[in-house]
Amino acid sequence: MQNKNSEIIVIGSGIAGLSFAINIAKRIPDCTINVITKSEVALSNSNFAQGGIAVVTNLVKDSYEAHIQDTLASGGGLSKPSIVKLVVETAYDRLKELVEYGVEFNHTPNGEFDLALEGGHSQHRVVHAFDNTGEHVVKSLILKAKSIPNIQFFENRFCIDLLKNTEGAVKGTSVLNLQTKEIEIYKAKLVILASGGSGQVYKHTTNPDVATGDGVAMGMKLGALVANLNFIQFHPTALYEENKPRLDLLTEAIRGFGAYIRNKEGKRFVFDYDPRGELATRDIVSKAIFSELRKSGDACVYLDCKHLNTKDFNEKFPQTTKNLHSKNIDITKDLIPIVPAAHYQCGGLKVDEVGQTTVKGLFAIGECAETGLHGVNRLASNSLLEGLVFAHESAEYIAKHYSDYSNASTVEIPNYQLEESNDAQFIKEINQLRNTMTKFATISSSLEDLDTAIEALNDINKQVELLNNDNQISEQRLIFNNLLVNALAITKFKRLHFLNTNKNHTFEKH
Ligand SMILES: Cc1cc2nc3c(=O)[nH]c(=O)nc-3n(C[C@H](O)[C@H](O)[C@H](O)COP(=O)(O)OP(=O)(O)OC[C@H]3O[C@@H](n4cnc5c(N)ncnc54)[C@H](O)[C@@H]3O)c2cc1C
Structure with missing residues (x-):
């Protein structure tokens, strides 16, 4: 029988929640940690991450300063320089921890990390495990966390509200058990929200159905400050399928490889919006497609790969090839239907440099938090990294101040x-x-x-x-x-x- 009361509650089992649980267990070995998660433990945005994690691994070819400048440029003047510096300069240590937990990143024949170049990065610096990095990372983190006896997982539990004690500090959460349909109460000294993003707010999204912005909603209900929620990043090329709750991503590298975007009439309309056409940045291509769809009233536009070398395409994009094949789309003959899809929430609950929200006893890490890293636009592959870094910073801070947090006493429970x-x-x-x-x-x-x-x-x-x-x-x-x-x-x-x-x-x- 699992004990619903623990010393620390973590809400969410993506990269942020799992890393935090492992980190805090390492620092306070006798501390009990309950990880509560809405679906199965492996279902999260983290699991779907494809590209990788941006890390400066080679100080000869790359530099912290270059990664910092790229992140600031992408953030459009709204990133916080001290946070960007913290994330970039501690990234390598966090990467080493993942390797220690067993994540097998791709390497070059001479044993160095195989580094991908992604949009907005001035250097090759994205470490990856094939084209399903998130799955590899989450799998290793779950194995590691499950090997720690003090970490208990509570799956299929939908956190409803954060519960405060009479002094106004968060000391627990109410939960709808999705299997038994019962209300459960979990209490602890403090609560870490790692509940991810809100892509499901939009009809078209790359996020799974658990991404409904619950953390932000629960925090706002308690009056927590939120910031920059307007900056939702859209991915321009999600594979359009009517009424599918989560659309598959077609990597941007396909446009880099020479694919065209056409409307129903066959016109390469992105040139009407930007002289770079299909090679314009994510936001510009997304805007162009939205405008075109608005004008035409059509449901989607199309990615045209018919003129590309099919053999090279199949070799370069094996997952995409497999996926399109399974949907009976033949790139030598068919146009691929695409729409822009909500992909990443840059804002969230406002937190400080150790993940503390403005509500006592409540921390927020990962996509549900606004740390000051992303500003108006997340730089590609900086978000898994942010989850790792803030899981570490929060755990370090909490461990140092652990004696300041009182035990859960009486919490106020609504009459559900x-x-x-x-x-x-x-x-x-x-x-x-x-x-x-x-x-x-x-x-x-x-x-x-x-x-x-x-x-x-x-x-x-x-x-x-x-x-x-x-x-x-x-x-x-x-x-x-x-x-x-x-x-x-x-x-x-x-x-x-x-x-x-x-x-x-x-x-x-x-
Ligand atoms: C298709 C795709 C590709 C991506 N590729 C990359 C990439 O290559 N590199 C990169 O850096 N980023 C990438 N991202 C973004 C990145 O995956 C996310 O930003 C990151 O994984 C967020 O991690 P997280 O731990 O904060 O949240 P998540 O991984 O989303 O985890 C949230 C967890 O909270 C749980 N939860 C939510 N609400 C509740 C509730 N009410 N009660 C209980 N549990 C709850 C969920 O079930 C889940 O377990 C990609 C995202 C997508 C969707």
Whole structure:
């Protein structure tokens, strides 16, 4: 029988949560750690990461300064230089830990890390394990964490609320057990949110269905500061499939390899938006596609690989080839349907350099946190790295100050009532919300669009209010509530950004 009370609670089992649990167990060996996760332990954005982790591994060919400058340039003036320096300069130590845990990165024949060059990087510096780096990393971290007796995993548990004690410090979480459909209460000295991003706010996303912005929603409910939520990174070439909750990514390297983007009429329209055409940056290509789709009313545009050398293509992109083949898409004859998809949330709960949010006893690490690293735009392969670095920094800080955290005493628990009866209505409103965001709250949306989005989201909320009883709980109601909080926050931040360009936006409640 697993004990629901522990000394530390970690919410989420992606790269950030798993690394933190391992790190803190190393520093405080007798500390009990409960990792609570919404699905199976391996299901997370981390598991889907393909490209790799940006690390300066060769100080002759590359330099910290170059990685710092690339990150700052990508962040468009909104990254925090001290945080960028911290992340870049400690990256190699974090990489060595992964190797120690058994992650097998690709190496060159002479034994050096095989370094990929990715968009926005001035040097080859992305370490990778084939083209499914995340899967390799998560697998090793799970094995390592499961070998530590003090770490317990609680799977298929949906954290509902963060629970405070009478002094206002976070000391636990309420959970909907998705298997037994019971409410459970977990208490601890402190809580680490590692709950990932919010891609599911949009109809088209590369994120799995667990990415519904729960951490941001739970934090905001307690009044935690959030920042830069407007900066959602879109990936321009997700493989379009109608009504698929998570779209497959078609790596940008395919455009680098010479693929064209065409509309239904066959026109290479990206040149109308940027002289670099398909080789323009991620955001520009995404914007061009959004505008084109808006004008035409079509569901997707197309990636054309018909003119490319098929043998070279198959060799260079084996996973993509396999995937397209399984969907009966023949690149020598067929056009590949694509759409831009929500890929990464650059903002999140505002934290300091050790991951502390503005709420007592609550830390946030990984994609749910806004550390100051990414600014307006995450540099490719900097996010797995951010998760690793802040897991380490938080664990080090907590271990040093461990005696300051009091035991969990009494927490205030809402009077929840379970319901299932309104599921169909919630699913309908969730779809409506995701459609609204994809239509009116992307990187190409105007002020008018954003106003339309806010109005539509408020209307959706009114429909749901008719069903409302604040303390009623079901999985679909929780998903809806969290998506709505995130959707409204993203849209309002976007609106503010329009009115007040190039400032960091931080505010408490919406
Ligand atoms: C297709 C794809 C490719 C990518 N490629 C790269 C890449 O090459 N390099 C790179 O650096 N980044 C990449 N990224 C981004 C990167 O994967 C993520 O930013 C990173 O993995 C986030 O890690 P995390 O630990 O913060 O969150 P996640 O890995 O998303 O983990 C979040 C965890 O929290 C759990 N959770 C959420 N809500 C709750 C709740 N209410 N209760 C309990 N548990 C909850 C989830 O189930 C999950 O276990 C990619 C992302 C995608 C989607």
